[in-house]
Amino acid sequence: MKKIIKHKDNLVSELSKQIDESKSFIIFEYSGLTAQEITVLRKKLLESKACLKIIKNNILNRALVKSKINDFGDLVGPNAIAIGVEDEIAPLREIFNVSKDNDFIKIKGSYLEKSFLDEQKTKAIASLPNREGMYSMILSCLTAPIRGVLYALKAVGETKTN
Numbered sequence: 813m814k815k816i817i818k819h820k821d822n823l824v825s826e827l828s829k830q831i832d833e834s835k836s837f838i839i840f841e842y843s844g845l846t847a848q849e850i851t852v853l854r855k856k857l858l859e860s861k862a863c864l865k866i867i868k869n870n871i872l873n874r875a876l877v878k879s880k881i882n883d884f885g886d887l888v889g890p891n892a893i894a895i896g897v898e899d900e901i902a903p904l905r906e907i908f909n910v911s912k913d914n915d916f917i918k919i920k921g922s923y924l925e926k927s928f929l930d931e932q933k934t935k936a937i938a939s940l941p942n943r944e945g946m947y948s949m950i951l952s953c954l955t956a957p958i959r960g961v962l963y964a965l966k967a968v969g970e971t972k973t974n
Contacts, residue, residue: 820871827867827875827893835900836924838907838934839884842866842892844916853910857894860902866892883928884921891920900924901937908938 831837842850854864867875869887876884894903904922911917922934929937941949 823867823871824874824878827865827871828878830863830895831875831879831881831893831923834895834897834923836896836903836922838894838903838922839872839887839891839920840894840907840911841889841916841918841920843890844914845910849910849914853906856906857903860896860906861898862894862896862903862906864892864894866890881923881928883923887920889918901940901942904934904938905942908935 845853850864850866857864869889869891872891872893873887876882894907896903901924904924907917907919911919919931919934921931922929922937924937940946
């Protein structure tokens with residue numbers, strides 16, 4: 813086997829293994845991003861233990877087939893994949909935030925908990941607040957009735973003293 817073919821097979825196997833072990837991943841068309849913007853995106857993804865890979869479509873398609881994922885069809889255009897290892901939503905959120913600022917970024921789809929999400933579902937999931945934000949929203953809802961009673965008691969107390 814030629815050296816280059818063996819190298820490509822190793823790339824496919826490595827990417828397929830990363831896809832299989834990931835909690836989520838998102839594939840998007842990055843055409844139009846500058847090298848500086850891609851570097852900033854990579855750093856943001858690394859903070860959340862995710863990675864960004866810019867790989868040829870042939871290798872990406874073969875890795876998806878090897879992982880038994882056929883939902884993306886045949887990928888065309890300059891595509892990249894962001895793979896989340898620890899936080900499932902982090903890569904989706906980061907790519908969604910970049911796509912809000914840049915209209916030319918096209919989200920092809922994502923995988924979350926071993927199920928395919930199209931562009932609209934990916935954007936809906938990515939726009940949800942993070943875990944801490946959800947906790948604070950729930951806590952606010954739970955304390956609202958108590959807060960209302962306390963304000964009412966305070967108002968009654970103020971009217972009684974006058």
